[in-house]
Amino acid sequence: MATKALFNTLVNWFIRQRIDQIEHFIKFPVETQEGLLFSQLFHAEETEYGQKYGFSTISNYQDFQRKVPVVCYEDFEPYIEKARQGQKDVIWPGQIKQFAKSSGTTNAKSKYIPITAESLEDCHYKAGKDMVSIYVNNHPQSELFQHKNLRLGGSAETYQDFNTKFGDLSAILIENLPFWVEIINTPNKKISLMSEWESKMKAIITEVRNEDVGSLTGVPSWMMVLLQRTLQETGKQNIGELWPNLEVFFHGGISFKPYKNQYKEIIGKNIRYYEIYNASEGFFGIQDQSGSDEMLLMLDYGIFYEFIPMDQYYSGSREAIPISEVELGKNYAVVISTNGGLWRYLIGDTVRFTSLHPYRIKISGRTKHYINAFGEELMIDNVETALKITCENLDVSISDYTGAPVFMTNSSKGCHEWVFEFTRQPACLNTFSDMFDRTLKTLNSDYEAKRYNDITLRKPIIHVARPNLFYEWMASRGKLGGQNKVPRLSNDRAYIEPLLKLNEL
Structure with a gap:
């Protein structure tokens, strides 16, 4: 009992200390973020990346905006590869010894995220x-x-x-x-x-x-x-x-x-x-409030946040703004600079601010089309590539398609459901489905893991659309015209359900 009481006393002391620190960054969010940014720039100014972009000459946020580019994984990958091969002082001081293996991008099945001490x-x-x-x-x-x-x-x-380690983030965390x-x-x-x-x-x-x-x-x-x-x-x-x-x-x-x-x-x-x-x-x-669906943005974790308004992002802009300039209700692409050696890095998520005092957010989606109902992070690039390979191998042609999740129930596992409108149909739909599924596994390691032995995801469901189904559906929504596109992937069933109903008529 004495040991348990001592443990509870220590835990309660830590909790009080940490809650005070959280309340401090809630009260001074901009100052917390600016202090963090310049501390990390100073820490990394002698790295290869820091020297290339003049970290030592950056004296204010405007300098940082102007001198350091916003990047996605493909842009940053050459530096990550150098660090993975054991080179020191590439993006963070010293040697980075661990990398979290995450889901693939346009050019790779997997990406490797640096994990520093x-x-x-x-x-x-x-x-x-x-x-x-x-x-x-x-x-x-x-x-x-x-x-x-x-x-x-x-x-x-x-x-x-x-001479470095890579694996799932959970393995790295548990090992340490x-x-x-x-x-x-x-x-x-x-x-x-x-x-x-x-x-x-x-x-x-x-x-x-x-x-x-x-x-x-x-x-x-x-x-x-x-x-x-x-x-x-x-x-x-x-x-x-x-x-x-x-x-x-x-x-x-x-x-x-x-x-x-x-x-x-x-x-x-x-x-x-x-x-x-x-x-x-x-x-x-x-989430800092019981029963809420909002999350407190944690501002003192060694992550400096910037945000690109999605209306600008979709027009090709990578001009980011600091947290002090965000507005309620807008969707933003998230850009981070971290104590893991990522600099002005687009993580691919979009968020919407629900509160500015303190800064609370909801995850609103991804910067690209996706399905992530089961942690599979299936991106449009994966699907397009898989379909290209499958169609070429089976002499099949597709005019339109869309995909969505079928959510788990207590009696059945989840899966993906697809509606394809073929201009040249496969000789065997099962063969098409199997090849499409197998190819997706080779392109996306997270999808492959979820499909392993049907543990989380069972085989996809494929529907053949009657001719002109997608045209009729777009017309019914008033979405005909060159600027209106069929949504290829969705993380809910808002698009596929009306398509399936229309296909039955």
Whole structure:
């Protein structure tokens, strides 16, 4: 009892200290961000990138805007490759030894995001502690520290390459966690770092079914698969029966909206849901109000934020503005400069500000067409390339198409659903579907992982559209004309449902 009391006293002391720091950056957001930027510019001015763009000569934000370009991954990749091959002082002082392998871009199946000691400690781990601090501060009667946290990451295998390591971010985080964090987490590190998903899932269930779980942390789609399988293995009616002390689910990575009712049903009791906004590039936001769908933008994690209004972005502009100039209700592409060595880097997400005092955001989408209902991050570039390869191999021609997710239910897994209007149809639709699916796997590692053994995503559903279906649909929406385009991908079913209904007429 004395040990437990001491632990709670230390935790409460830390929480009070951190809440004071959060309140400080809420009160002084612009000053916090400017101080962070110039500290990092000074830190990196002797790097190759810093010397090329004159970091030492930058004395104000306008200099930074003018001298340092806004880049996407393809622009920045040559510098990342140098760092991956072990070169020192490329984008951040010293040698960067770890890289998070993330989903592919136009030119590559995967991208590699630098993870420095500073970004680990001052961003990712700090955010994990903040997530708990904010929650307990909001709910002082919480018994969170008396029970285990069930964590579920993605692929956890790391690989040695060029004397540096790369792998899933979750593997890097788990490998570097302090020992005291492992005490409150389940499954253990050995199981968490397993790479073969079927074996890993069985091992997780074997361990956690007898644990006293008080919180969940993970991506909603993956966690749903685990919870469903756990109920099957234990014979329990719902998760609340298995873990009566469960009180909160910390979730991120994809939208929670399609899963809300499913979780309410499978858990069988009222718990709290807290959203987090994290990525390989950094940890950006935490829901700071119970029951809200807004997230507090975390301004002291070693990330300097800029924003490009989406109306300008779509016209080809890369002119970014600082946080002091953003407006409520507008969609912005997010640009970051980080203690991980990324400089004015477009992460591909779009956000909308819901509050300016403090700065709170909602994730509004991606800068490109996408499907990310299950963490697969399927981009339009992946799909276009896969279709090109498939059509050429099978002598098929497509005039129009669209794709959308089919969300999980308690009795079925999710999948992607497609409507294709062919001008030259495949001899066998199943052959077309199989090749399209296989090719997508080769182009997108996250899609490949979600399709592995049908764990999260089952095979895609393909519908053949009758002739002129898309033309009639666009006409019904008043969207005929050269400037109006068929939406190729959507993260909800707003487009595909009316198309399917029209196709039945």
